[in-house]
Amino acid sequence: MEKIKFATIWLDGCSGCHMSLLDIDERLLEVFSKVELVYGPLVDFKEFPRGVDVTFVEGAISSNEDEEKILEIRNKTKILVSFGDCAVTSNIPGMRNYCKIKDIMQRAYIENADIKDKTPNIGIPHLMPQSRPIHEFVTVDVFLPGCPPPADVIYYTISELVEGRIPDLTGRTRFGQ
Amino acid sequence: MTYEELLEIAKIENEKKAQYVHTINVCVAAGCMSCGSQELLDAFRREIEKRGIENWCKAKGVGCLGLCTAGPLIAIEPDGIIYKAVKPSDVHDVIDALGGEPVKRILCPSDMSFFTKQQKIVLENFGKIDPERIDEYIASGGYQSLYLALREMSPSMVIDQIVKSGLRGRGGGGYPTGLKWTTVMKASGSQKYVICNADEGDPGAFMDRSVLESDPHRVLEGMAIAGYAVGADKAFIYVRAEYPLAIKRLRKAIAQAEHLGVLGRGIFNTPFNFDIKLRLGAGAFVCGEETALISSIEGNRGTPRPRPPYPAEYGLWGCPTLINNVETFANVPAILRNGSQWYSSFGTEKSKGTKVFALAGRIKNTGLIEVAMGTTLREIVFDIGGGIPDGSKFKAVQTGGPSGGCITEAFLDQPVDYESLAKLGSIMGSGGMIVMDDTSCMVDVAKFFVEFCMTESCGKCVPCRDGSAQMHYLLDKISRGHGNTNDLHSLEKLCELVKNTSLCGLGMTMPNPVISTMHYFRDEYLAHIHDKTCPAGVCNIKGGRK
Amino acid sequence: MMIAKKISQIQTLIIDGKEVGGRSDETILQVARENDIFIPTLCHLDGLSEYGGCRLCIVHVKGLPRLVPSCTTLVREGMEVTTNSEDIIEYRKGILSLLFAERNHVCSVCVSNGHCELQWLALKLGITHVEFPYIYPKMPVDATHDRFIADHNRCVLCGRCVRVCHEVEGAHTKDVMGRGITSRVITDLMNNWGESNTCTGCGKCVHVCPTGALSEKGKSVAEMEKRRQFLPYLKRMRERS
Ligand SMILES: Cc1cc2nc3c(=O)[nH]c(=O)nc-3n(C[C@H](O)[C@H](O)[C@H](O)COP(=O)(O)O)c2cc1C
Ligand code: SF4
Ligand code: SF4
Ligand code: SF4
Ligand code: FES
Numbered sequence: 001m002e003k004i005k006f007a008t009i010w011l012d013g014c015s016g017c018h019m020s021l022l023d024i025d026e027r028l029l030e031v032f033s034k035v036e037l038v039y040g041p042l043v044d045f046k047e048f049p050r051g052v053d054v055t056f057v058e059g060a061i062s063s064n065e066d067e068e069k070i071l072e073i074r075n076k077t078k079i080l081v082s083f084g085d086c087a088v089t090s091n092i093p094g095m096r097n098y099c100k101i102k103d104i105m106q107r108a109y110i111e112n113a114d115i116k117d118k119t120p121n122i123g124i125p126h127l128m129p130q131s132r133p134i135h136e137f138v139t140v141d142v143f144l145p146g147c148p149p150p151a152d153v154i155y156y157t158i159s160e161l162v163e164g165r166i167p168d169l170t171g172r173t174r175f176g177q
Numbered sequence: 178m179t180y181e182e183l184l185e186i187a188k189i190e191n192e193k194k195a196q197y198v199h200t201i202n203v204c205v206a207a208g209c210m211s212c213g214s215q216e217l218l219d220a221f222r223r224e225i226e227k228r229g230i231e232n233w234c235k236a237k238g239v240g241c242l243g244l245c246t247a248g249p250l251i252a253i254e255p256d257g258i259i260y261k262a263v264k265p266s267d268v269h270d271v272i273d274a275l276g277g278e279p280v281k282r283i284l285c286p287s288d289m290s291f292f293t294k295q296q297k298i299v300l301e302n303f304g305k306i307d308p309e310r311i312d313e314y315i316a317s318g319g320y321q322s323l324y325l326a327l328r329e330m331s332p333s334m335v336i337d338q339i340v341k342s343g344l345r346g347r348g349g350g351g352y353p354t355g356l357k358w359t360t361v362m363k364a365s366g367s368q369k370y371v372i373c374n375a376d377e378g379d380p381g382a383f384m385d386r387s388v389l390e391s392d393p394h395r396v397l398e399g400m401a402i403a404g405y406a407v408g409a410d411k412a413f414i415y416v417r418a419e420y421p422l423a424i425k426r427l428r429k430a431i432a433q434a435e436h437l438g439v440l441g442r443g444i445f446n447t448p449f450n451f452d453i454k455l456r457l458g459a460g461a462f463v464c465g466e467e468t469a470l471i472s473s474i475e476g477n478r479g480t481p482r483p484r485p486p487y488p489a490e491y492g493l494w495g496c497p498t499l500i501n502n503v504e505t506f507a508n509v510p511a512i513l514r515n516g517s518q519w520y521s522s523f524g525t526e527k528s529k530g531t532k533v534f535a536l537a538g539r540i541k542n543t544g545l546i547e548v549a550m551g552t553t554l555r556e557i558v559f560d561i562g563g564g565i566p567d568g569s570k571f572k573a574v575q576t577g578g579p580s581g582g583c584i585t586e587a588f589l590d591q592p593v594d595y596e597s598l599a600k601l602g603s604i605m606g607s608g609g610m611i612v613m614d615d616t617s618c619m620v621d622v623a624k625f626f627v628e629f630c631m632t633e634s635c636g637k638c639v640p641c642r643d644g645s646a647q648m649h650y651l652l653d654k655i656s657r658g659h660g661n662t663n664d665l666h667s668l669e670k671l672c673e674l675v676k677n678t679s680l681c682g683l684g685m686t687m688p689n690p691v692i693s694t695m696h697y698f699r700d701e702y703l704a705h706i707h708d709k710t711c712p713a714g715v716c717n718i719k720g721g722r723k
Numbered sequence: 724m725m726i727a728k729k730i731s732q733i734q735t736l737i738i739d740g741k742e743v744g745g746r747s748d749e750t751i752l753q754v755a756r757e758n759d760i761f762i763p764t765l766c767h768l769d770g771l772s773e774y775g776g777c778r779l780c781i782v783h784v785k786g787l788p789r790l791v792p793s794c795t796t797l798v799r800e801g802m803e804v805t806t807n808s809e810d811i812i813e814y815r816k817g818i819l820s821l822l823f824a825e826r827n828h829v830c831s832v833c834v835s836n837g838h839c840e841l842q843w844l845a846l847k848l849g850i851t852h853v854e855f856p857y858i859y860p861k862m863p864v865d866a867t868h869d870r871f872i873a874d875h876n877r878c879v880l881c882g883r884c885v886r887v888c889h890e891v892e893g894a895h896t897k898d899v900m901g902r903g904i905t906s907r908v909i910t911d912l913m914n915n916w917g918e919s920n921t922c923t924g925c926g927k928c929v930h931v932c933p934t935g936a937l938s939e940k941g942k943s944v945a946e947m948e949k950r951r952q953f954l955p956y957l958k959r960m961r962e963r964s
Contacts, residue, residue: 088852091829097859098827130859135852143851147831170849174842175823176830461902478899483775483795636880636899636906637776643821646904647855667854674817677790677810678778685789 003033004053004162008040008083009073011066012093012131013059017084018042020148021056024155031155034162050076054161056083056144060090061132065125074138079161082133082140085147085175092147093131101127142166146177153177178438178445180324183315186437190316198233199275200254202304205238206245206390207383207422208544213265214238214249220265224272234275240391242304244291245544252304253279259292261285290560291542296523296549298531299507302392303545308426311433314394320439322513326402327447332362335406339509341517343529348374348465348502349577349606349682351528351595357499360489361407364497369409371400372493372500374470375416375423378462379578380629382609384533385503387545389416389423392507393430399506401440401451402513407499410450415470418457427455462579462633466681467500469635480635481681502607504533524550528594538575538611541566548593555589558612569614573697577606579626579633580686582693583619602693604686618715619698620705623691624652630687641684644675648691655702658709658718665702669695736802751793751804752780762806763815763844766881767794768931770954772890774882779815779844782806790814816848824855825904826862827876828934834947835935841879842934858904865910867917870940871929875907878936884908884928891957896922908936927953 010018018041024031038052039045048069055077061067074080085091096104104127109119134140144157153173160167194200203209203218221236242250247261253275260271260283270280297303306313314320326335340355361369373396377385388396400412416424431453434440442450456474458464464479471493473479492498508530512520521529528550534557537543541563548557558564558574565571573583576593582603584591591597595605613622631645651668654660672688672695679685695702704712711718731746738755745754750773755762765777773795781790785803790811793804805811822841830836862875882899885908889895896919900909910916929937930949938947 082852085831089823089828090857091831094857094859095827095829095832097857098861132857133852135854136856140852145851168849169851171846173851174830174846175828176833176836176842483773483792631903634903636901636903637774637882638778639776639818639821639879640778642880642903642906643825643855646858647821647824650856670817674814678781678814678818680775680778680792 003036005038005049005051006035006158007038007048007052007055007073007077008042009048009055009057009069010041011057011059011069011087011134012062013084013086014092015041015058017056017058017086017146017148020084020146020151021154023151025151027155031158031162035158048072048076052077054079054081054158056081057087057134058083060086060093061128061134061137062093063125063127067128067137070134070137079141079166080134080138081142081144081157081161082135083144084149085145087134088143088145089175090131090133094133097130101129142169144169144173145175146173147175148177149173150177180328180445183320183324183439186312187316187318190312194316196232197235199235199256201234201236201271202239202242202252202254203236204240204242204248204250204304205308206241206387208241208245209248209250210422212248217249217251217263217265217268220268221272224268228272230272234272237307238309239305240303240308241300241387241545243295243300243544243546244285244542246542247285250285250304254305257287259285259287289563291544291546291563294552294556294561295547296531297547298511298520298523299388299395299504299533300391300545300547301511302395303387304391306392308391308393309429311394311430311437314392318514319394319510320398322510323398323401323405323439324445325513326405327445327449332406332408335402335513336362338513338517339406342512342520343517343524343527344505344508344512344520345528345595346502347504347508347532347607349604351605354501354505357489357501358403358406360487361409361497361499364490366497368411368496369407370493370496370498371404371407371409371412372467372470372474372488372498373400373412373414373503373506374465374467374500375414375420375503376458376465376470377417377420377503377607378460378465378633379607379609381535381537381611382578382607383535384545384608386420386423388503388507388533389420390426393423393426394434395507395510396503397430397434397440397453399509400453401444402509403499403501403506404451405449407497409499410452412451412453413456413474413493414453415456415458415464415474417460419460424455424457431455461635462629463635463681463683466683469681470500471498480637481683483680504608525592525594527596532593532605532608534608534610536562536610536612539565539569539614539616540612550594551592553590553592554584557593557610558589562612565612565614569616572613572615572617573619575603575611575613575622575690576609577604577686577689578609579629580604580683580689581606581609582689583613583622583697584693585697602696603689616713616715618656618711618713619694619701620652620656620711621713621715623694624649624656626690627652627687630683634683634687638680638684640675641679641681641687644671644679644684645687647671648675648688652691655705656711656716656718658705658716660702660706662706665695665706734798734800734802736798736800736804738804739806745798747797747799749798751782751784751791751796751798751802754798755793755804755806760806762793763848764794765840765844765879765933766883768883768887768951768954770891770951770958771883771886771931774886777879777881778818781811781814783808783811812848816850819844819848819850820853820855822879823850823853824857825860826878827859829876832944833877833935834938834942834944835877836945838945838948839935840933860904862907865916866940867915868919868922868924868940869917870924871916871926872938872940873908873910873916874936874938876936877934878908879934880906880908881933883931883933884937887927887931887954891954892923892925892927894921894923894925897928
């Protein structure tokens, strides 16, 4: 059987969801016998390739760069999975949403800084006024909530997708799991 | 008070009236008052005094003459001459012309369709009697129906008349009034209440307000008859505090009626007591909803509660309560006086009698009108309303207040009654009628009404509280040219949700303007979405063609 | 709201095709629960008056033109009730989604994570994401009370705290103010909770609150478990006396 092309990415998230993916432990071997990991923080590829079958996206959309990336990924992916609460609800990144960016920067880089109290401004992407969930920008095929989603559910989701089925996640995972 | 005394008051009053060769009736309802009719009235009085013609000519304040757009209005009785936009500087000429050729420059043709196509029952005394004098109401036959009911009819006979008349609630729902009265009469309980709903919160509506300002006794009489019929001896009028003139005249009217003994204890020397008190509403639209209104009178937050139980069984302080609209009560004295058969000769099969409408928007003759049910929208808009000003093109008429639907040209020949309007996706509502021409953008109109309902939602139930905010978000997005076809789909789904799951009428009907504009004016929505333009040039779309 | 007690009679009706019996003073919801038929609820709580605000418990009754809330609708002889048609399920999901979008529910850092009725309902009804755009309003947190916290970011305006405080504790410290989406629960006439002189500190509101909006101080993420056994007990004791 031909392996499906599998990619992961994290946008504005904490990598916890990726850790949970690794938590499927020895079943990883079984998963990787069926999928080929073509992009993601776990491998070293610079370009997001074309023709990816499944992409797991962790994290919310918080900057212009995130937006560009999600649009590109959507273009190059058949099935896009909104992976974890930050991607699904914007969760922790979204907690800043009722504040002004200026105030956040002030608090993070000036008030709370011990040394070098200066807001960084070179070579970093522009923050959007609000962090928003992925599906407000692109069509999402599967939503996998949880902070992080439990390893078992991740395994179940991948297994179903590998078999060409869209997993039914009703009752399996919830926000904040 | 006896019947003879009542007739005596009427006789004296009529004799006094006959003594004047001409009476100058100056409209002192809120519309004309706001363009200076009080000063005008004073000017007439001064001029009459100056000329020393008090013994054959009199100027008095009367209720609304209807054509509010052309105020201040005056009517010369018994000549039947109407003058419009009268200024104090015209006073001289008007008095000079009494009995001769009318003053052309301010003459309002009283044979214009605005006056001739109307059928006045509720408004029969409008422009004729001084609302602040009970004697004039009595002289026009007032309080005779109450006498008739108390002395010559049993409560069930009264209700029977109301049932047969086919009168339906004018507060919006169109619930058969006779049936409601029967339910309250049959409800068990030693204490019952009557409530008059004068909250009238729809933007652009002023029917109830005008009735209270122009003929308050009529409502009091209707309420007393209702109280007798259902077995209630206490009543409240819930009127919004933004109607100071109506409140002032109601207070005066109640005091006069109590003084004469047509309200209070032992009315017409019968054991029937009826006591009416005012309660002022703070201007929340939802407090017009009957259960919210009751909650507000009880001193609680004005939020609706699920029905059943209906107020008829479980109302004010848990007692059986009859709650009717101002106009509903105002019909009652006429029905008893002229008989149910007379009343039901007006209107259509299922909607009897007349309906008062407040015509507003892009129409020549804005004002207050009363037509027989079944009159077509075209007659109302083009004959009575005089059509659209400045040669613009008619686009839609919105009936029923903020939660009514928009009706297009193609359906203008539909008769106005409860069923036909519902079939067109709108409602009768309380009688607001807003006419729009091609300068109105229907997306913007929908957004306006949703915004109204969003800020007036009481916040109790989720679909209305949050659904309105989400609907408003989508409409705003579309109107700014950021919408897509998915948004239209979401909007449709939201409308269904809010309509079918909300607790009270506000939520249930709030989607109407959105649904009806999306149905009849879909191309306008699509223009905002695909072409990023607002065809009417109302919405501000960045980068789009204007 | 209390309705004058009439002598109750046994009624038979059909819920989801199942023939069931109930007393005439029971609601559809009560009879359904007695028969293990699941109807989701949020504003309803055994022991408090019915509110009819959340609209999650809507059901279809044959012959009625509209969906009705099962928590406020009494059973009647011969009623045919459907609790789970496709459109009802869709509406319920829509209502829950509206609630999630309304305020800031960040379950992962919420004291009630894992013990929250809103969260549980989402799981049960299969809500994996919220289609409505989140509103992200700026909501206050009142931590002025010695023992309790009110975090309006998590409040769903179910009115349970208001009712328990008025109906059971008799203090009427809590109420709702404002209109529409700007409504919120207040303490007294919008005082700080800690400065209230009507609050008895009984904590009933905290424990009837379905979400993390009201919690005890000192509880960290996922530590706030609510105990509401007292309510039906108190109600029964009162009815007996
Ligand atoms: C949101 C809402 C607002 C309402 N406002 C009014 C109002 O301002 N005046 C009124 O008479 N009825 C109003 N109603 C209708 C009343 O609930 C009630 O049906 C009416 O007063 C009954 O009187 P009727 O039978 O004479 O029409 C409103 C209903 C809703 C749902
Ligand atoms: S429909 Fe709106 S106004 Fe009516 S109860 Fe619900 S929230 Fe309040
Ligand atoms: S109250 Fe419930 S739904 Fe809201 S954040 Fe807390 S756990 Fe999540
Ligand atoms: S604080 Fe809790 S109990 Fe009170 S209304 Fe909000 S969610 Fe309901
Ligand atoms: S539980 Fe019935 S409406 Fe909330």
